[in-house]
Amino acid sequence: MYRYDGYDHQMLADRVAQFRDQTNRYIDGKLSEIEFLPLRLQNGLYVQRLAPMLRIAVPYGMLSSTQLRKLAYIANHYDKGYAHFTTRQNIQYNWPALVDVPDLLADLAEVEMHAIQTSGNCIRNTTTDQFAGAAPDELEDSRAYCEIIRQWSSFHPEFAYLPRKFKIAVCGTVDDQAATQVHDIGIYIVKGDNDEIGFRILVGGGLGRTPVIGKEIFDFVEKKHLLTALEAILRVYNREGRRDNKYKARIKILVKETGVEEFKNKVTKEWALIKDSSLTLTDEEIDRCQKFFDAPNYQELSNTPTQLTDKLQSNILFAAWHSQNVKPHKVTGYSIVTVCFKETGVAPGDVTDRQLEQIADLSDEYSFGEIRISHKQNIVMADVRQDQLFELWKALESGAMASNNLGLLTDLICCPGGDFCALANAKSIPIAEAIQRKFDDHEELTNIGEMNLNISGCMNACGHHHVGNIGILGVDKKGEEYYQVSLGGSSKNNASLGKIIGPSFAQEEIPDVVETIVGVYKEKRIGEEKFIDTYNRIGIDPFKEKVYAKAD
């Protein structure tokens, strides 16, 4: 993974010192609340319902075992012994005290980590596919480009006070796991003429109050022009994005109001001025960044060794976990393992300090000392030998981390909701738990098959409910917490936004509503058809009829 040099370290040290000074001035009353606000946000610090919340950047989801151990230490030392994986591959702590934050950031800096631009109206952490570098269907490893974008966007002096937050995702795999099309800028690595690798760029995607699928503005951008293209888009947005209304300030509204063609023209004009400037990427720089993501020291192994096949036959629990949580790797004899953090009764994405340490140890032993966080709030060990899968599973099981529901209905995405978040209209974690309790039979879950169920506690959509196959949104109905259900969303290559099924439901009705929806699917599906495909074939009406018929 990327390693800091003297420049990176210096910048981070400067930033920690800067924020320490700002925090001291705020505490001394020399910096007003309103002036401190964007400064603390751009250092990841929110003031929440119960305590501050600090969001740590995990660039494109990658963590080393050393970093994991530091995160465990922070959970223990500054927090109440746990951390939370977010839907943008970051980590959040819910309890650190404001006065401790500069020290916490200094601790993080020791392991090349920070909380820079994890919040605020600036360019946020760049995300990517959690299988990058290991996936068999990858055109090129996206991480080098994510790192190039990370550096360009960190402390960008022109884009620190944008109209609103700005999120970029890069996808290098054929099967999009990065929700690329619902980002302010979505970048697909593509092959152009003569097999040259370049980028297809979408703009104006996003969730929140006005969910939109991104629109293509460039079908092929040469590698060397990546940063100049991004800079041109940001320049147009910074100047023309709406600042009169917070809810219309994202780039998606600008693109919509300007029209894609006209927006493209404006960007092209800006781009022409800088396309061949010092910001044009050099082969040396792309090469330098790619080297950090060189393949680890893989052994020559064969696929499906007897150590694996024997155990698959003799241990049905292992076999169940294997069929759900283990995916093919591009290198023979290796597999990609996802550790699913969706144990019933535990808030999705929550992880204890002890678990963080265990994962660090296991990644050292089984996966070259590195892990990734996925946008579905799980952890990936990307390079596990197939002949060691059983040992790894045993170890995970003893740490209560062997949930075998990856990709199934109970592997749901869920925001912190009304239990923690000041913005939420309704709780989301108890909804997740009630659904998980309703669907506690593994056989039934695998029978239902691939299913994304996403829950947000308010229309800011941190739980990505718009792109859930089943989406659940907490709403406020005359002071009561209600839940709106939508169907048919997807964040994959055929990205689509869910359609609201009808009037909202009380909290206790939700598990039965989900069961009814699943029942309709099981009745109507043809062969191996996934939920989303059945939905796309039959539409929303059959679901609607059943769900509301029951209510009568």
Add this chain to the structure above:
Amino acid sequence: MPKLINKNTVITNPWTVMKASTGPEILQVVPGKNFIVPLQFWKLYQEELNEYDGNIAVWLDSDENPEQISDELHSLPLIALNFPVFSDGRSYTNARELRQKYAFKGEIRAIGDVLRDQLYYMAQCGFDTFEIRHDQEAELCLQAFNDFETGYQSTVAEPVPLFRRR
């Protein structure tokens, strides 16, 4: 008189920023001043300004842009860019555009809600002088220009991005 700094020190300020609502009669009432006039004033009262015996510069608000003065800007000794509120980031882009697109060589000044914690980024984007808000301590503000030793980007202050310097 608002305090003015450059990147090194407090400097005397020979210029007065004319408020957006001011009418042309001020030119009669206050002769011999150095005025930074609003864009609209500058467009509307060219003749009166030509006859005025003080120096004239122009300020752009954050929703205006250099294209609106692209033909005449090289004759200006100074262009000021306003921050109606410190969190409005448009003037950063305007400064950069003045330097990069129009190769403006004169002084670029930050006016309005100009605070200590945004000065470093302003300087990177091409601002030379800073009319800091009345409650800001000049000494504290001057430290801001050393907040970072260097940055990753190609900026006006450092056109060669770090990846070409590493």
